[in-house]
Amino acid sequence: xxxxxxxxxxxxxxxxxxxxxxxxxxxxxxxxxxxxxxxxxxxxxxxxxxxxxxxxxxxxxxxxxxxxxxxxxxxxxxxxxxxxxxxxxxxxxxxxxxxxxxxxxxxxxxxxxx
Amino acid sequence: xxxxxxxxxxxxxxxxxxxxxxxxxxxxxxxxxxxxxxxxxxxxxxxxxxxxxxxxxxxxxxxxxxxxxxxxxxxxxxxxxxxxxxxxxxxxxxxxxxxxxxxxxxxxxxxxxxxxxxxxxxxxxxxxxxxxxxxxxxxxxxxxxxxxxxxxxxxxxxxxxxxxxxxxxxxxxxxxxxxxxxxxxxxxxxxxxxxxxxxxxxxxxxxxxxxxxxxxxxxxxxxxxxxxxxxxxxxxxxxxxxxxxxxxxxxxxxxxxxxxxxxxxxxxxxxxxxxxxxxxxxxxxxxxxxxxxxxxxxxxxxxxxxxxxxxxxxxxxxxxxxxxxxxxxxxxxxxxxxxxxxxxxxxxxxxxxxxxxxxxxxxxxxxxxxxxxxxxxxxxxxxxxxxxxxxxxxxxxxxxxxxxxxxxxxxxxxxxxxxxxxxxxxxxxxxxxxxxxxxxxxxxxxxxxxxxxxxxxxxxxxxxxxxxxxxxxxxxxxxxxxxxxxxxxxxxxxxxxxxxxxxxxxxxxxxxxxxxxxxxxxxxxxxxxxxxxxxxxxxxxxxxxxxxxxxxxxxxxxxxxxxxxxxxxxxxxxxxxxxxxxxxxxxxxxxxxxxxxxxxxxxxxxxxxxxxxxxxxxxxxxxxxxxxxxxx
Numbered sequence: 001x002x003x004x005x006x007x008x009x010x011x012x013x014x015x016x017x018x019x020x021x022x023x024x025x026x027x028x029x030x031x032x033x034x035x036x037x038x039x040x041x042x043x044x045x046x047x048x049x050x051x052x053x054x055x056x057x058x059x060x061x062x063x064x065x066x067x068x069x070x071x072x073x074x075x076x077x078x079x080x081x082x083x084x085x086x087x088x089x090x091x092x093x094x095x096x097x098x099x100x101x102x103x104x105x106x107x108x109x110x111x112x113x114x
Numbered sequence: 115x116x117x118x119x120x121x122x123x124x125x126x127x128x129x130x131x132x133x134x135x136x137x138x139x140x141x142x143x144x145x146x147x148x149x150x151x152x153x154x155x156x157x158x159x160x161x162x163x164x165x166x167x168x169x170x171x172x173x174x175x176x177x178x179x180x181x182x183x184x185x186x187x188x189x190x191x192x193x194x195x196x197x198x199x200x201x202x203x204x205x206x207x208x209x210x211x212x213x214x215x216x217x218x219x220x221x222x223x224x225x226x227x228x229x230x231x232x233x234x235x236x237x238x239x240x241x242x243x244x245x246x247x248x249x250x251x252x253x254x255x256x257x258x259x260x261x262x263x264x265x266x267x268x269x270x271x272x273x274x275x276x277x278x279x280x281x282x283x284x285x286x287x288x289x290x291x292x293x294x295x296x297x298x299x300x301x302x303x304x305x306x307x308x309x310x311x312x313x314x315x316x317x318x319x320x321x322x323x324x325x326x327x328x329x330x331x332x333x334x335x336x337x338x339x340x341x342x343x344x345x346x347x348x349x350x351x352x353x354x355x356x357x358x359x360x361x362x363x364x365x366x367x368x369x370x371x372x373x374x375x376x377x378x379x380x381x382x383x384x385x386x387x388x389x390x391x392x393x394x395x396x397x398x399x400x401x402x403x404x405x406x407x408x409x410x411x412x413x414x415x416x417x418x419x420x421x422x423x424x425x426x427x428x429x430x431x432x433x434x435x436x437x438x439x440x441x442x443x444x445x446x447x448x449x450x451x452x453x454x455x456x457x458x459x460x461x462x463x464x465x466x467x468x469x470x471x472x473x474x475x476x477x478x479x480x481x482x483x484x485x486x487x488x489x490x491x492x493x494x495x496x497x498x499x500x501x502x503x504x505x506x507x508x509x510x511x512x513x514x515x516x517x518x519x520x521x522x523x524x525x526x527x528x529x530x531x532x533x534x535x536x537x538x539x540x541x542x543x544x545x546x547x548x549x550x551x552x553x554x555x556x557x558x559x560x561x562x563x564x565x566x567x568x569x570x571x572x573x574x575x576x577x578x579x580x581x582x583x584x585x586x587x588x589x590x591x592x593x594x595x596x597x598x599x600x601x602x603x604x605x606x607x608x609x610x611x612x613x614x615x616x617x618x619x620x621x622x623x624x625x626x627x628x629x630x631x632x633x634x635x636x637x638x639x640x641x642x643x644x645x646x647x648x649x650x651x652x653x654x655x656x657x658x659x660x661x662x663x664x665x666x667x668x669x670x671x672x673x674x675x676x677x678x679x680x681x682x683x684x685x686x687x688x689x690x691x692x693x694x695x696x697x698x699x700x701x702x703x704x705x706x707x708x709x710x711x712x713x714x715x716x717x718x719x720x721x722x723x724x725x726x727x728x729x730x731x732x733x734x735x736x737x738x739x740x741x742x743x744x745x746x
Contacts, residue, residue, distance in 0.1 A: 045183065048222075048317075049182060049561075060350065061347075061350035061351065062352075063445075063448055064353075069447045069457065069558055071346075071562060075219070075221045077219045077222055077561060078561065079560065080447070082557065084557075085559060
């Protein structure tokens with residue numbers, strides 16, 4: 001059942017609105033490597049905000065044209081993140097464990113948990 | 115323990131993540147007049163308050179800036195860490211730390227509490243917003259939490275009367291004799307001997323501890339608030355959200371103009387009546403002139419705009435308290451990023467619409483220096499409340515009060531002036547971005563707090579504070595400048611047999627004639643030129659100065675005539691528009707330049723700022739004057 005059992009993780013930024021996922025870990029992304037002043041501090045801060053392995057998160061809102069920035073709910077709090085930050089958060093789709101037809105439905109995430 | 119110790123004030127410090135209700139709790143403890151807001155970034159100032167314990171000892175409470183961690187990424191957060199570690203010269207490490215944790219968002223606050231606890235100072239934990247947490251089904255075994263952490267845990271509801279009583283009792287010095295005499299010494303030893311900084315290798319351990327504590331206390335997260343989720347679905351929607359933001363901003367500016375009108379008329383006629391009364395009941399002479407033309411006409415012309423300023427501040431405070439501002443920052447991040455600003459700049463820039471000084475100070479929450487500098491440099495372009503007296507006067511005099519659809523033309527013009535400030539700030543930021551070369555990435559990472567009904571007492575306190583500042587400015591610096599201007603305008607007296615208005619022969623008249631050479635190409639007459647001299651120190655003074663200049667240059671019976679009809683008949687539309695354009699840009703505020711010097715720690719940026727803003731002001735006024743003159 002642990003999220004790490006799942007084979008593949010994707011960047012949080014690739015989730016659609018309303019999708020729920022579990023954080024599998026933090027890893028620097030190419031965008032961050034190229035541009036950030038201090039990638040290490042950024043990853044530590046993300047972890048302090050609650051982006052730790054196993055935490056459940058959900059995309060609440062995404063801007064148009066690439067979802068930058070986006071709003072993610074984690075541990076009962078909501079954070080606005082830019083795509084580059086969200087790309088550093090690796091997640092497993094919650095729906096991957098469900099049948100494909102369920103996964104495609106843009107359902108309310110709280111309903112999907114049941 | 116002994117008399118010597120008991121006379122010393124005990125130092126308490128409040129620590130917590132942003133939006134945990136720390137400042138509201140601070141108000142409860144100290145009764146201090148402080149603003150409570152809902153977004154990360156308002157608590158940038160050092161805030162200290164006092165409370166007298168039941169044994170007569172003084173508790174000195176410090177409200178530390180909100181932080182998610184003791185590994186700082188901004189100036190504010192660094193201050194919090196440094197105070198806790200006793201590294202700040204004039205703020206010794208506190209005797210007792212009150213760690214405030216929002217019970218609704220327990221994990222994030224508890225993680226910080228674990229980190230703070232590791233510093234080793236005596237600590238109590240205030241579990242705030244317990245009422246909301248219970249309602250949303252959060253399960254916390256408080257007794258177990260206290261046992262796990264080894265510190266007292268006190269449930270609080272900071273926004274309710276009596277909501278902090280348990281905490282107030284727990285911080286009584288009689289409850290902390292050991293902490294005072296024994297532990298304070300231990301802490302000093304610990305911090306100085308091993309000098310440990312809670313970072314790096316400890317972070318993993320903190321996460322593990324957090325998981326342990328959360329499972330031990332039987333924590334269950336809050337159920338989703340469906341009402342709030344539905345509101346967010348609208349407010350955070352890429353299209354609908356931006357439309358709502360636009361409508362909200364527009365309605366605020368409409369309200370500023372239309373709600374304030376009756377109040378302003380009242381103040382206006384009151385001041386005019388007062389001036390007339392003084393003239394009628396005092397013997398003619400310098401004293402009567404000073405009072406009626408200098409003090410009453412001058413201060414009155416500025417005081418008239420108090421209702422508009424109160425209404426604007428009221429809306430800004432409501433937006434802050436409700437939690438809307440960070441959502442607006444999210445919506446605008448993309449747009450602002452395009453011109454080289456961070457979405458985080460929205461909060462300082464909105465504050466700058468009230469006053470650029472708190473706006474510039476609020477930029478301390480922007481982690482990247484370059485983002486921060488850009489925000490500081492464009493903050494004075496935002497239409498601050500000191501411009502309202504000038505805009506208000508000119509709009510009332512030159513723009514007909516007619517309805518255009520559901521809107522009022524005067525409100526539309528005011529909105530256009532605000533928009534001009536915003537658009538030009540974006541343009542300036544864009545130009546700065548071109549000069550800055552390749553920009554490095556700096557994160558947004560902004561928490562969107564829970565929606566909250568604004569707390570009326572806190573709102574009124576915040577509003578009262580603003581009114582007090584404005585009125586004391588009118589009473590202090592503005593009044594002094596008014597009197598100085600009256601002296602300059604009254605002396606020397608005209609030679610016998612002079613035919614023109616007396617002021618033309620005075621120092622002020624001569625100065626105005628000189629300055630008019632400079633301002634003639636942009637259509638300013640000599641009265642405006644004089645008024646701009648004291649107006650360089652503070653924008654709103656120019657209106658009072660115009661009041662004084664016109665009151666003193668009037669001949670015949672219309673001495674107490676109000677300013678508005680006088681300029682409406684005396685100025686051309688082109689001159690009025692030119693002055694409006696000048697005011698969009700001109701950096702006529704010494705306090706702003708001083709605060710920019712302090713915040714950037716160099717003279718370079720305030721000088722660049724004043725230079726580019728004056729150049730833009732002259733250019734804009736010139737173009738506007740020529741365009742309107744040619745068209746009308």
